[in-house]
Amino acid sequence: MSGVRLLVGTRKGAFVLTADGKRDRWDVNGPFFGGWELYHLKGSPADPNRIYASQSSGWFGQMIQRSNDGGKTWEPVGNKFAYEGVPGTHQWYDGTPHPWEFKRVWHLEPSLTDPDTVYAGVEDAALFRTTDGAQTWSEMPGLREHGSGPQWAPGAGGLCLHTILIDPSNPQRMFIAISAAGAFRTDDGAKTWKPINRGLQSQHIPNPTAEVGHCVHRLAMHRSRPSTLFMQKHWDVMRTDNAGDQWQEVSGNLPTDFGFVIDVHAHEPETIYVVPIKSDSEHYPMDGKLRVYRSRTGGNEWEALTKGLPQENCYVNVLRDAMSVDSLDKCGVYFGTSGGQVYASADAGDTWKAIVENLPPVVSVEVQTLA
């Protein structure tokens, strides 16, 4: 029987939640790595029992954990992330040059075809790869050495590479996003990269239409249309239909277009989800109402989804890696909050239910659809 497995990263450990295809009753396992920050966990599309986790701590640094049995047991693997050559400087918050320093792994993106190959997006921003199941990591320096690196500046969370999208139709093409540098694309297997930020407008940088410097919060893609990307920028929801060569705003009737997450329905490439957040100085929903907004038209026309979500006195945030969709029919949608709730919809967002309510603040949510 089909089922789903949710991988939830929190500020104080990881949790693995499982359910059958009805997605009604959930088993909660964890915390794993209690007391550590789990920025991200993700399973291999090629082997769902292979899961990688980024575990970090202000005291003890970065660990990478690997499971070969679907999250039941874990083993620490390689945690050495060394930049290639002399990494130079990026901009600091005050505009002065600041040395590139490794801080943590924000995002792990396993290869679509090889369980031993994983890409890691790190802070300070760079892309790393392992091809031996995370025993060793090597930087893919073409991104950091693209040339604009000295102009990159950290967002409030740090200079983080937080999104990695692999084009399922073209293994040479990948997209990444950095806060606050913007989006980049490679067409040659990560040797060279180009900024893909044309059409973005960001009022908080000196040149609002600059080639780099935009605070991109998240990118999303439907695997059937890899040249169409959706973006939740700091402010503005955007889309491109030519692999990032040009973006247009699709915020439409959203009550606010600030937010962090964005995702695409598993079976409807023009159905997308966001969670509007009031502002960058008030990281909570408008009017105390937690609302997911869904567009069935690829943006611009949005409907509020509220059934089962708190509609009063709710002041949580939903961080950039904390939404995911399964590929069952109907499509399941999941997100986690800074208040420790994980909400699930088994009907593409029409209705919602809190499947856990009192976890530590949730940083990431990934779902695996199991055969």
Added chain:
Amino acid sequence: MIRVVLPAHLRTLARVGNDEVQVEVSGQPTLGAVLDAIEASYPALRGTIRDCVTDKRRPFIRFFACEQDLSHEAPNTPLPDAVVKGAEPFLVVGATAGG
């Protein structure tokens, strides 16, 4: 054998329960040598006490022994005799921080 007391999270990572551990130091028993020995005996701890790349002590980690703070001593600093003889442990301490 050098007795080493690790912070709770590192004991969990090293899978050593609640006990102090003992490591054998080859050659001169120095601060750097005992850290090398800890990492050799418990590879899961590589990078957690010292940075993987720079070998610098992590900022929130301190080293104490015989009521002395050895955190800022050079790696070639000899360990106190009482630690070398096993009468006193070498303490790896996670700094109290966070409110």
